[in-house]
Amino acid sequence: MFIKKKVKEFIISFVILLTLLPLFPRYAMVYTRNGTGMDASLIKRLIQVIDSDTEKPIAGAMMTSGNEMEQTGEQGMARIKIEGEKVAVRASGYLRAEVSIDAPQETKPSSSTLKTLHKAAREKVIGIAEQIVTLPKEIELVPFTPKGLYLSFYGIGDRKLREDALDLLRETELNTLVIDIKGDRGMIPYRSSIPLATEIGAQKIITVRDMRGLIESLKNEGIYTIARIVVFKDNLLANHRPDLAVKDLNGRLWHDREHLAWVDPFKKEVWEYNIEIAVEAAQQGFDEIQFDYIRFPDGLPVRFSMPNTMENRVKAISGFLMEARKKLLPYNVFLSADIFGYVCWNLNDTSIGQTLESVAPHLDYLSPMLYPSGFQYGIPGYRIPTKHPYEIVYLTLKKAQERTGLSSFRFRPWLQAFRDYAFDRRFFEEREIREQINGVERFGSHGWLLWNPQNIYSREGLKRKGSSVYAFQKPERPFKELKLPKKTKEEVGVARDLEQDDILIAEPSQMASEPVTEPVTNPSPMMAEQEKTQDEPSSSTQSDRQEEQEVTGNIE
Numbered sequence: 001m002f003i004k005k006k007v008k009e010f011i012i013s014f015v016i017l018l019t020l021l022p023l024f025p026r027y028a029m030v031y032t033r034n035g036t037g038m039d040a041s042l043i044k045r046l047i048q049v050i051d052s053d054t055e056k057p058i059a060g061a062m063m064t065s066g067n068e069m070e071q072t073g074e075q076g077m078a079r080i081k082i083e084g085e086k087v088a089v090r091a092s093g094y095l096r097a098e099v100s101i102d103a104p105q106e107t108k109p110s111s112s113t114l115k116t117l118h119k120a121a122r123e124k125v126i127g128i129a130e131q132i133v134t135l136p137k138e139i140e141l142v143p144f145t146p147k148g149l150y151l152s153f154y155g156i157g158d159r160k161l162r163e164d165a166l167d168l169l170r171e172t173e174l175n176t177l178v179i180d181i182k183g184d185r186g187m188i189p190y191r192s193s194i195p196l197a198t199e200i201g202a203q204k205i206i207t208v209r210d211m212r213g214l215i216e217s218l219k220n221e222g223i224y225t226i227a228r229i230v231v232f233k234d235n236l237l238a239n240h241r242p243d244l245a246v247k248d249l250n251g252r253l254w255h256d257r258e259h260l261a262w263v264d265p266f267k268k269e270v271w272e273y274n275i276e277i278a279v280e281a282a283q284q285g286f287d288e289i290q291f292d293y294i295r296f297p298d299g300l301p302v303r304f305s306m307p308n309t310m311e312n313r314v315k316a317i318s319g320f321l322m323e324a325r326k327k328l329l330p331y332n333v334f335l336s337a338d339i340f341g342y343v344c345w346n347l348n349d350t351s352i353g354q355t356l357e358s359v360a361p362h363l364d365y366l367s368p369m370l371y372p373s374g375f376q377y378g379i380p381g382y383r384i385p386t387k388h389p390y391e392i393v394y395l396t397l398k399k400a401q402e403r404t405g406l407s408s409f410r411f412r413p414w415l416q417a418f419r420d421y422a423f424d425r426r427f428f429e430e431r432e433i434r435e436q437i438n439g440v441e442r443f444g445s446h447g448w449l450l451w452n453p454q455n456i457y458s459r460e461g462l463k464r465k466g467s468s469v470y471a472f473q474k475p476e477r478p479f480k481e482l483k484l485p486k487k488t489k490e491e492v493g494v495a496r497d498l499e500q501d502d503i504l505i506a507e508p509s510q511m512a513s514e515p516v517t518e519p520v521t522n523p524s525p526m527m528a529e530q531e532k533t534q535d536e537p538s539s540s541t542q543s544d545r546q547e548e549q550e551v552t553g554n555i556e
Contacts, residue, residue, distance in 0.1 A: 044079035045101060045137060048072075049089055052140040061091035061141070064332055077136055087139065088332035092364055093409040093446055094141035095224070096287060096332050101137055146224050146412060146447035148176025153183035155455035156214075157207025165457065169223055172462040177218060178290065178449060181227040181281045182274070185260065186236035190284075194276050200240040215285040226288040226336070226449075227281035231274050231320070233293040235260040244270055247303040254302050262297050265316045265353065266306045275324050282331035289328060290367065292338040294320070294359075295352040313353030321362035336365035338414065341375055341392075344368050344400035356404050364410070365446060370396055370436070371416035373423065386423045389416070389432050393439030401443075408444035415440070417450040417457060430470075433461030 049061040049072050057076025062069065066083025080087065082101055090096040149168065155161045156179050168174050182188055188202045190211035197203055208214060218225055238245035238253060238261035246262040248254045253261045263270045278289045296304075296313050306312050325335055343354045360366060372385035372392045379395060382388045397411055404410075415436040420426045433450070440448045450457060463470055 044081050045087075046077060046079050047087060047089075047101075047139060048075070048077045048136040049091065049139050049141060050076055051094075052142045058091050058094070058141060061089055061094075062332075064088045064329055067330060069329055089139050089141060090332055090334060090364070091141055092407065093143060093145070095144045096334065097139060097141055098332060099139055144175075144224065146176040146226075146449070147174050148178055148224070148226065148447070149174060149417070149450045149457050150178040150228070150452065151180070151455055152453070153180040153185075153187050153189050153205075154207055156180065156189060158455075161455045165455070166221075166223075168457055168459065168462070170221070170465070172459060172465055174450075174462065175222065176224040176226065176447070176449070178226040178228050179286075180230075181286075182229045182231075182234075182277050184230050184233055184293075186230070186234040188277065192277070192280060194273070194280065196237075196273055197277070200236045202236050212284050219285065224288070225286045226290050227278070227284075227286040228290050228292055229274060229277055229281070230293045231291050232263055232265050232270065232295065232297075233260065234263045234270075237270070237273065238263050241269075246297060249301050249303060251303070254297070254299070256297060256299055264304050265296055265320070266304055266312070271320050271323055274320075275327050278324055279327055279331070282328055282333045286333060288334035288336060288364075289324075290336045290338065291321070291324070294337045295340075295354050298350075298352055310349050310351075313351075314349050314355055314358045317353040318358040318362060321359060325362050334364040335362070336367050336412065337363055338367045338369055341368050341370050341396060342377075344396045344403070345379065356400060360404055360406060360410070365412045366400070366406075366410060367449065368396065368400065368411070368413050369451075370413045371418075371451070372432075372436075373416060373418075373420045376422055384423055386420045386426055386432075389428075390435040390439045393436045394443055397440070397443040397445055409446040411443075411445045412447050412449065413440060413445060414449050414451045417452040418454070429458070430460035437461065 047063060049058045049063070050056060051058055057072070057074070059072055059074050059076055061072040061076065063072065063078055063080050065080050065087045068081045068083055070078040070080040072078045085100055086098060087101050088096065088098040149165060151162065151165055155165075165177065169177065180189060182202070186200070186202050187205055188194075188197050189205075189207040190209075191206060192198070192203060215225055233256075241263075242253060244263050244267045246254045246264055255261055274291075278291075281289055294317060296308075296317075302308070306316075321335075321337065328335060337359060339354050339356075339359065340350055340352065343350055343356060349355050349358075356366070370393045372389050375385040375392055378385055379392060382391050382395075385392045393413065393415070397408070397413065400406075400411060401408060415433070416428050417433060418428060420428065426432070437448060459470075461470070
């Protein structure tokens with residue numbers, strides 16, 4: 001009786017189903033192997049990502065759900081399989097976002113009678129029609145331009161340095177904090193769950209008791225957080241595991257000008273250790289992971305586990321970044337890396353494995369270190385960079401964009417906020433800092449970051465928050481008179497951050513080992529090195545007893 005009454009409707013439904021099927025993506029009609037229904041795990045949801053201010057679609061946004069990843073097209077749309085009922089989205093020039101989205105439910109008929117099959121077919125036809133006419137789920141991203149400063153391994157745990165930095169963030173245009181998660185000497189400031197970190201001594205000094213709580217408090221103030229991880233410059237790991245270290249020609253540990261050992265960028269165990277730290281930082285709540293010293297050492301002669309050729313070096317650096325990006329995918333964090341300023345000009349890998357073309361595909365942001373003091377050979381037309389901070393920054397960014405074709409939003413440079421060490425020893429004060437910022441803003445870069453290895457920053461050259469007026473037209477005292485207070489061993493930090501301090505100002509890592517490829521009159525490398533060495537400030541050292549002492553941070 002049922003067949004006689006419903007056969008016509010059944011045939012019509014079936015014909016409609018066959019007609020609509022080619023019009024709808026294949027993943028909308030997937031059956032389980034036993035033919036009992038539609039497999040919801042293979043259904044993809046249509047998402048559109050838009051700008052919260054203009055409501056315009058955002059092309060090239062990255063969407064992730066679990067281990068799934070898709071990129072939006074020109075209309076800001078893409079389909080993604082929902083895992084865990086959450087979709088995370090990020091795009092250059094915006095804050096990241098995460099929203100809850102109900103995943104499609106799988107339907108399975110309870111029996112295989114003609115009546116139930118007809119009912120199931122009818123529901124499928126209706127479902128397909130609904131999905132065809134349904135508007136995509138919209139996700140809004142908020143535009144954001146990071147303007148930040150850096151706090152070192154010790155600086156983030158020192159109450160005075162941290163509060164001074166936070167005061168600047170509250171009062172000026174600054175809105176971003178870069179924090180050492182693994183410093184230049186391999187130390188990790190918080191209690192890590194990574195066994196190797198404890199094994200090699202990276203946990204001997206703890207400067208932050210509760211990193212997750214600290215990041216949460218910074219987020220509550222609207223502060224964007226970046227985790228800085230020093231990768232291949234790792235004295236602790238190299239000394240504990242000589243099999244992973246860079247060697248000299250005699251097979252002994254090679255040391256740089258700071259007498260620190262490095263690890264071999266070809267070693268996968270080194271990759272895994274640093275990626276574990278990056279994942280842990282993402283779990284702590286950081287918005288972005290930034291790799292520094294993502295390069296080969298520039299000193300010679302050295303020996304690695306593979307032939308030291310440009311091809312091998314470039315593959316090692318880009319390979320590490322590709323692997324890191326893959327492992328960080330579920331956490332929806334931005335990924336950036338610091339690169340030599342001269343890399344923007346040089347057509348080779350500057351003998352350190354860095355080329356714009358090889359690193360850019362794996363990064364959300366490139367952070368060239370555009371310190372005028374670091375351009376020891378100048379750039380075409382500007383022999384003394386410290387006299388032309390605006391031109392150094394603007395022209396270098398333009399050169400990088402011309403070579404890569406990337407959006408200006410993909411660049412976020414480091415700017416100099418410390419005294420010159422290579423040319424005229426000038427202090428970088430209001431004029432120098434503002435000219436660098438003006439160069440960035442004219443180029444249209446995605447913000448900027450201020451670097452001072454002593455973690456001492458001034459309001460000079462910075463604008464008041466939400467205003468075009470400078471925070472201080474005339475600083476209350478010259479930048480060069482600012483000094484760190486004396487501290488005891490029992491206090492959170494030390495008066496000088498020995499991982500970053502004057503050592504890094506003097507460290508030639510901020511300059512390339514080769515001149516730019518365009519014609520420019522250069523001094524000999526040996527002469528430039530001699531001049532620089534004479535101007536270097538003296539380095540501080542830290543006693544073994546102090547290294548053994550655990551310093552806990554006074555985090556509120």
